[in-house]
Amino acid sequence: MMQLRTFIFTSVLLPWILSSAAKDEYMEVRKPTKDTVNFPDYDTLRDSDTDPAAAPRADEMPTCLLCVCLSGSVYCEEVSPEMFAIPALPKETTHLYARFNKITKIRNKDFADMATLKTIDLTGNLIAEIEDGAFSKLSDLEELTLAENRLTKLPMLPTKLVSFNANFNHLKTQGVKATAFKKLTRLAYLYLGNNELTAVPQLPESLHAVHLHNNNIATVTDETFCKGNNSHYIRTNMDELRLDGNPVVLSKHPNSFICLQSLPIGWYK
Numbered sequence: 001m002m003q004l005r006t007f008i009f010t011s012v013l014l015p016w017i018l019s020s021a022a023k024d025e026y027m028e029v030r031k032p033t034k035d036t037v038n039f040p041d042y043d044t045l046r047d048s049d050t051d052p053a054a055a056p057r058a059d060e061m062p063t064c065l066l067c068v069c070l071s072g073s074v075y076c077e078e079v080s081p082e083m084f085a086i087p088a089l090p091k092e093t094t095h096l097y098a099r100f101n102k103i104t105k106i107r108n109k110d111f112a113d114m115a116t117l118k119t120i121d122l123t124g125n126l127i128a129e130i131e132d133g134a135f136s137k138l139s140d141l142e143e144l145t146l147a148e149n150r151l152t153k154l155p156m157l158p159t160k161l162v163s164f165n166a167n168f169n170h171l172k173t174q175g176v177k178a179t180a181f182k183k184l185t186r187l188a189y190l191y192l193g194n195n196e197l198t199a200v201p202q203l204p205e206s207l208h209a210v211h212l213h214n215n216n217i218a219t220v221t222d223e224t225f226c227k228g229n230n231s232h233y234i235r236t237n238m239d240e241l242r243l244d245g246n247p248v249v250l251s252k253h254p255n256s257f258i259c260l261q262s263l264p265i266g267w268y269k
Contacts, residue, residue, distance in 0.1 A: 063087040067098075072116075076101065086110040093117060100124040106134045114138065121145040123165075130155045147191070154180055163189040167211070171195035178202050193242065200224050208237050213265070214245035219253070226259035235259045242266070 063069070066087065067076035072094040076083060083101040094116050103125040111117065117138050127149040134155055135141065141158040145165040153175025157164065161184050171192065181187060182202040190203070190210050197215040203225065220243075222228030225235060243250065243266035250257075251268040 063089060069093075073097070089114055091116070095119040097121045098125070102126050104128060106130040108133045108136075110134060111138055115140065117141050119143045122149070124148045126150055128152070132156055142186075151175075157181070157184060159184060159186075161187050163187075163191075165189075165191040166195070167191045168194045171197060173198045176201055188237075193245075205235070206237060209240040210238065211240075211242045212246070213242040217243065217246040217248050219248055220250075220256045221253070222255050222258075224256055226256065228255070231258070233259050234261070236261070240265075 061081075063074065063076075066079055066083070067074050069075075069090060072092055074087075074089055074093050074096050076087060076096075076098040078100045079098075083098070083103060085103060086098065086106060089096065091113070093114060095118060097119075099121055100123070103122060104127060106122075106127060106129070108131045111120075111134060115137060118140055120138075120141065120143070123145055124147070127146065128151065130146075130151070132155045135144070135158050136156060138158045140160060142160060142162045144157070144161055144163070146169065147165045147167040149166075149169050151166060151169040152172055154166070154171065154177075157180065164181075164184075164187065172195075176197065178201055180201055181190060182204055184204055185206055187204050187206055188208045190207055192215070193211040193213040195215050197212065197217060200212060200217060200220060203210060225238075225241070227233045238260060239262070241260065241262075241264040243264045246266065248266065249268070250264060250266045257263055
């Protein structure tokens with residue numbers, strides 16, 4: 001009887017037990033561990049990279065991550081992703097360089113709390129509109145550059161400006177008040193070349209250089225740069241006056257420059 005039990009256990013039960021154990025061991029090996037690593041779907045990543053709607057926008061990113069902030073200066077030049085508006089600036093900002101972006105408008109709130117600003121350079125944007133009070137609270141602003149934009153008119157400018165550059169815009173005489181610069185008693189450099197001006201605005205005594213080249217100015221008078229009723233008046237500060245590229249023939253207006261220390265650059269024939 002003992003031999004029969006041994007035979008049954010050896011021939012039938014033992015192979016079945018070993019088979020079950022092997023099966024259980026195999027299944028245990030295939031169980032995923034808890035610390036699994038999920039690899040990214042690279043096809044999905046490539047789709048999001050080419051989808052503008054999925055990419056982060058400039059106005060959703062911290063300014064000092066998007067730009068370079070260094071000792072009071074903020075550099076936001078040719079920013080990617082594209083920048084369409086003035087970014088929120090750190091309170092201590094004194095110099096802003098946001099050149100060659102796609103900014104289209106300057107709003108009153110953009111610089112409302114930025115009284116520390118001394119320099120703003122927005123060259124090479126798409127600015128077509130500036131709200132009239134956009135610069136009104138910038139009491140320390142000395143240099144404002146708006147060159148290579150799409151402006152047709154100018155807002156009120158800060159009174160402490162030393163340099164103003166709006167070359168290469170679409171400025172028209174009706175969009176620039178005659179007294180726009182007259183009260184800027186510290187203004188030394190005025191650049192309005194390559195615009196659509198038909199007249200020279202009133203100019204403060206402080207000016208050293210005035211660029212009005214490549215406009216549509218057809219005439220000047222004895223009062224444009226000088227004081228026609230005062231033959232002793234000399235404009236001592238003005239060193240450079242450009243009127244080249246305008247239809248005005250300067251030789252027809254000899255008394256218009258009698259107060260200048262050097263003749264304007266322009267057409268005399």
